[in-house]
Amino acid sequence: xxxxxxxxxxIPAAGGPQASPLGPADRVGTPGAATAAGAVGGGTVPVVPVxxxxxxxxxxxxxxxxxxxxxxxxxxxxxxxxxxxxxVGILLLLRGVVSVSDVTTCAQVVAGxxxxxxxxxxxxxxxxxxxxxxxxxALDYYLTLPVPGTAVVLGTAASYATFAVPGVVVTxxxxxxxxxLPLSGLWVLAPVALLAGGSLAGIGAAAGLLAPRPELAxxxxxxxxxxxxxxxxxxxxxxxGVGWLVRDVLPSSYAVDALTETFLPSVRWGIVALDLGVCxxxxxxxLAAAAGALRRAGTA
Amino acid sequence: xxxxxVRGLTRRHxxxxxxxxxxxxxxxxVPAGEVFGILGPNGAGKTxxxxxxxxxxxPDEGSIELFGHDVVARPDLPARLAAYLGQSDLALAxxxxxxxxxxxxxxRGLTKAAARAERDAVLDELGLTGVAERPLGKISGGQRxxxxxxxxxxxxxxxxxxxxxxxxxxxxxxxxxxxxLRRRRDEAGVTVVLxxxxxxxxxxxxxxxxxxxxxxxxxxxxxxxxKALVDSDVRLELAWREDPPDDDPTxxxxxxxxxxxxxxxxxxxxxxxxxxxxxLLTTGPAFAALxxxxxxxxxxxxxxxxxxxxxxxxxxx
Numbered sequence: 001x002x003x004x005x006x007x008x009x010x011i012p013a014a015g016g017p018q019a020s021p022l023g024p025a026d027r028v029g030t031p032g033a034a035t036a037a038g039a040v041g042g043g044t045v046p047v048v049p050v051x052x053x054x055x056x057x058x059x060x061x062x063x064x065x066x067x068x069x070x071x072x073x074x075x076x077x078x079x080x081x082x083x084x085x086x087x088v089g090i091l092l093l094l095r096g097v098v099s100v101s102d103v104t105t106c107a108q109v110v111a112g113x114x115x116x117x118x119x120x121x122x123x124x125x126x127x128x129x130x131x132x133x134x135x136x137x138a139l140d141y142y143l144t145l146p147v148p149g150t151a152v153v154l155g156t157a158a159s160y161a162t163f164a165v166p167g168v169v170v171t172x173x174x175x176x177x178x179x180x181l182p183l184s185g186l187w188v189l190a191p192v193a194l195l196a197g198g199s200l201a202g203i204g205a206a207a208g209l210l211a212p213r214p215e216l217a218x219x220x221x222x223x224x225x226x227x228x229x230x231x232x233x234x235x236x237x238x239x240x241g242v243g244w245l246v247r248d249v250l251p252s253s254y255a256v257d258a259l260t261e262t263f264l265p266s267v268r269w270g271i272v273a274l275d276l277g278v279c280x281x282x283x284x285x286x287l288a289a290a291a292g293a294l295r296r297a298g299t300a
Numbered sequence: 301x302x303x304x305x306v307r308g309l310t311r312r313h314x315x316x317x318x319x320x321x322x323x324x325x326x327x328x329x330v331p332a333g334e335v336f337g338i339l340g341p342n343g344a345g346k347t348x349x350x351x352x353x354x355x356x357x358x359p360d361e362g363s364i365e366l367f368g369h370d371v372v373a374r375p376d377l378p379a380r381l382a383a384y385l386g387q388s389d390l391a392l393a394x395x396x397x398x399x400x401x402x403x404x405x406x407x408r409g410l411t412k413a414a415a416r417a418e419r420d421a422v423l424d425e426l427g428l429t430g431v432a433e434r435p436l437g438k439i440s441g442g443q444r445x446x447x448x449x450x451x452x453x454x455x456x457x458x459x460x461x462x463x464x465x466x467x468x469x470x471x472x473x474x475x476x477x478x479x480x481l482r483r484r485r486d487e488a489g490v491t492v493v494l495x496x497x498x499x500x501x502x503x504x505x506x507x508x509x510x511x512x513x514x515x516x517x518x519x520x521x522x523x524x525x526x527k528a529l530v531d532s533d534v535r536l537e538l539a540w541r542e543d544p545p546d547d548d549p550t551x552x553x554x555x556x557x558x559x560x561x562x563x564x565x566x567x568x569x570x571x572x573x574x575x576x577x578x579x580l581l582t583t584g585p586a587f588a589a590l591x592x593x594x595x596x597x598x599x600x601x602x603x604x605x606x607x608x609x610x611x612x613x614x615x616x617x
Contacts, residue, residue, distance in 0.1 A: 048301070048367045049458030052380045055409040063406035071394030071435070133390055141391040144354055144384035145407045146376075298356060 052146065060147035064155025069162060077163070083120040084167035087113040090233065091175045100180050105235045107263035110175030111256045112232030117171050118193055119228040119252055121164040122200035123207075124221040126157055130208030130297075131217025139209075139298035149291030157201035157287075161193065168193050176263065185262030188272065195279035196255030200228070202286025203251075209293035232256045251282040302365075303459055303491040304330040304353055309362035311348055322348040324515040326362070331508070335485055335492040339502045339600060340512035346495045347387065349512070350461050353493070354378045366459070382459035383408070385452040389436060389444060397439070397447045398423065398432040401454050408455030415454070422450045426476050442469045449477055453484070460484070462494040466501060478505045499601045503527075511604055518607045523600055530598045530606045536574045538565040538581075541591035550580040563591075568602060 055063075094109050133139050142152045168189060176183050204221055211217035231239070231247045236257075239247060247253045258275035261267055306328040313320045322345045330336045338346045351357045353364055355375030364371040366381055378384070392400045398419055405415035423429050426446050431439050436447050449465050460481070466474045482505065484490035496502055502509050503523050510520040519526055536554075540563040544551045554577060558565035569577070574595055581587060 049381065051369075051377075052457065053409060054380065055407055059409070060407055063403040066406075067392075067395055067399055067403040070396060070399045136388040136390040137386065138388040138390035140351070140354075140356055140384065140386040140388070143356060144379050144382070144386070145404070146380040146409065147407050 054146045054148070055151075057148050057151050060145075060151035061155045061158075064147070064152055065159050068156050068159030079125060080121075080163045080167050083117050083164065084170055086120070087116050087167070087171040088174050090116070090229075091171070091178055094233070095178050098179070103181070103264060104260070106179035107181060107260040108235050108256065109233055110172065110179055110181060110263060111259035112229075112234075113175055114168055114172045114189070114259060115192070115196055115232050115252050115255050116225070116229050117164055117167040118161070118197045118255070119200050119225050119232075121160045122157060122197050123204040123224040123228065125160055126201050126204035127208040127211070127217045127221030127224070128214075129156065129160075130205050130294075131211050131214040131221075132208075134209055134211075134217075134297045135214040139294065143295065143298040149294040150287060152294060153202070153205045153287055153290045154198075157197065157205065161197045161201070164197070165193070172259075181263040182265075185267060188259060188262045191276055192255050192259050192279075195276055195283055196252055198283030199251035199255075199279050199286050200224075202283060202288075202290045205290035206286065206293045209290065209297040228252045251279055251286070254278040254282075301332045302329050303332040303367055304328065304493065305363075305365040306353065307363045309349070309352060309364065310360050311345075311352055311357060312360050313348070321515050323352065323359075326515075326517050328510055328517060328520065330491060330493055332367075332491050333485060333489045334507040335481055335494070335505055337502050337506035337509040338493065338495045338512055339497065339499075339509050339604070341497055344512040345515040346497075346512055347463055348515075350384075350463055350493065350495060354382065354384050354461055378459075378461075381457060382461050383452045383455065383457040385448055385460075385462040385465055387463050389448045392448065392451065393437040394435050396433050396435050397428055397443075397450070400436060400447060401450045404451040405454040408457070410455055418454045418456075422453050422480075425453075425480055426450050427473065442473055445469055446473050446477070449480075453480060456484075456488065456490070458488075458490060460490060460492045460494075462492065464495050464497070466496070466498065474501070481505065499599050502600050509600065511600070511607065513604070513607075519603065526600060526603045527598050530568075530602050532570060533568045533598055533602065533606075534571050534574050535596045535598065535602060536567045536569060536577060537594045537596070538567070538590065539563060539592040540565070540589050542589050544586050544589045548584055548586045550577060550584055551586050553577070554581075568598075568605075 091110065091113050098105055098109055100106060172186060172189055173183065175181070176186070203224065207220040207224065208217040211220055227246070227250065231243065231250055232252055234243075236244070236247060254275040258272045258279070261272050261275070306326055309323050309326040309328075310321065311323040313322050324345075326349060338349060340346050348357065352359055353366070353371065355371050355378045358375070359372060366378055369377050369381075371378055395403070401422060402415045402419040405418050406412070410418060423432055426449065428443065428447055428450060431443055431447075436444050439447070445465070445468050449462070452460060452462060452465070466477050469477065478501070481492050481494070485492060506523055508520070508522055509526065510517050511526070512518070538554070538558075543563070544555075546552065554565065554567050557569065558567045567577070578593065578595070581590060581593070
């Protein structure tokens with residue numbers, strides 16, 4: 001047990017080595033120490049507890065991720081099966097419509113279906129999850145732990161994404177085989193899934209956290225997923241003007257474009273990098289917004 | 301030394317056009333190292349009060365200090381100094397008990413080894429070792445609540461703020477929680493603020509209790525001193541097998557004074573009056589209709605009612 005020196009009255013001594021406004025442990029970062037009234041300097045004076053430090057991002061992220069992963073085995077496996085089946089089903093459907101000789105269109109269909117699996121998880125499931133937590137008043141659990149909000153959002157999103165990985169791979173490989181596309185660029189799936197997942201997860205989490213009712217969170221998630229579905233799979237050159245506009249503001253479009261590019265005979269890596277850069281930027285912004293929404297929703 | 305110092309705390313809830321004053325100019329001092337209770341019926345504003353104290357809500361007026369730190373200006377500080385147990389456990393519902401406790405410890409900054417050691421200790425302390433690997437959602441309601449208490453105890457904070465920690469627990473688990481709280485206070489000087497609407501809990505574990513009614517603190521003292529306020533009265537409880545005879549003067553006298561719940565009457569009176577009433581009842585015609593009776597010394601419930609408390613949904617068991 002650590003005893004923090006204080007001045008009578010229970011306020012940490014100002015100035016000198018104890019000048020931290022939050023008490024001594026704020027700087028040394030000693031978690032979990034508590035003090036009782038005790039004798040300091042020969043007389044009994046009140047003693048304030050040391051201030052436990054904030055839990056660093058990585059440790060908090062790992063704890064949230066691990067916890068969520070353990071609950072996912074039961075709760076999410078069937079959903080992932082549905083997500084994969086949905087995308088593979090769309091692939092099979094379009095195989096009968098799209099000509100294999102139109103490589104660009106085929107590439108976009110496969111890329112769109114692959115990103116759809118990510119959207120199912122990141123938009124739909126996360127919006128539902130955070131909407132339910134908010135409605136039940138269960139956000140208090142996270143808000144009363146000394147962890148960054150981004151760690152909560154990202155840890156939850158990452159655990160959901162982990163369950164999406166098999167579906168993403170299965171969809172991409174099935175699609176490439178169905179439409180005679182090369183599999184050599186498939187490693188791009190990793191950054192695409194990660195960055196598209198990040199940007200959509202931020203939107204999904206924020207929608208769930210800000211929706212006043214859980215049903216609205218569910219609707220928002222499903223609507224978002226439908227938009228990703230249509231704008232991702234319909235070849236971009238066949239969209240009307242307003243569709244183009246929406247497609248350009250949708251972060252998943254950049255993931256679809258990056259993945260489409262890797263299926264083409266001559267890959268323009270500069271375009272891939274640029275598209276992924278946009279995804280990364282959007283991911284940072286939307287995840288930060290979701291972390292802000294976490295506190296706002298919990299304390300509203 | 302004080303842990304929490306609350307002054308003039310007011311919080312209004314707005315729902316459409318109506319405004320409900322959930323907390324109304326509350327002043328409260330929680331001495332450090334005490335088990336401090338907030339007692340009151342449902343809707344008295346207890347949860348709003350502790351959520352304000354934890355920085356989860358912003359007050360409309362008033363100030364809150366925790367160990368000298370301004371909670372209103374820095375609502376993130378209670379998360380570092382205090383462990384909080386809320387009423388909803390949805391965030392943990394699908395997690396195995398051991399994982400819930402361990403990851404909560406990790407989020408309070410414990411190393412992996414320390415989190416595991418504390419997890420094992422607290423599960424053992426609360427008798428949860430047998431269900432450690434089962435998800436919270438798949439165990440009984442009482443065990444589920446107990447597992448949530450375990451998550452609040454891990455990571456040893458100097459302050460515990462617990463919203464009805466023993467609701468739904470069987471008597472044995474309830475005692476295990478009380479013992480765990482007392483142990484932390486005695487051995488580590490931990491301060492505990494707990495919400496209860498259970499009179500027995502308030503009388504058994506609390507060093508001090510604030511009685512809340514309709515958003516206001518109507519009394520705050522040790523349970524013993526509060527009970528001394530109504531010490532001269534006793535509580536006579538009567539359970540009737542059938543409707544008692546109206547024409548019996550004793551029945552009429554008691555009936556006028558009693559608060560009734562079906563055929564169960566409760567009358568507060570001086571010991572002399574109670575003795576007289578019992579003598580008349582047991583020797584008169586009403587005795588045939590009487591199923592059971594009991595005479596009890598005052599409880600915090602009597603204090604609550606004598607102070608003007610209005611609702612009657614405090615628990616006694």
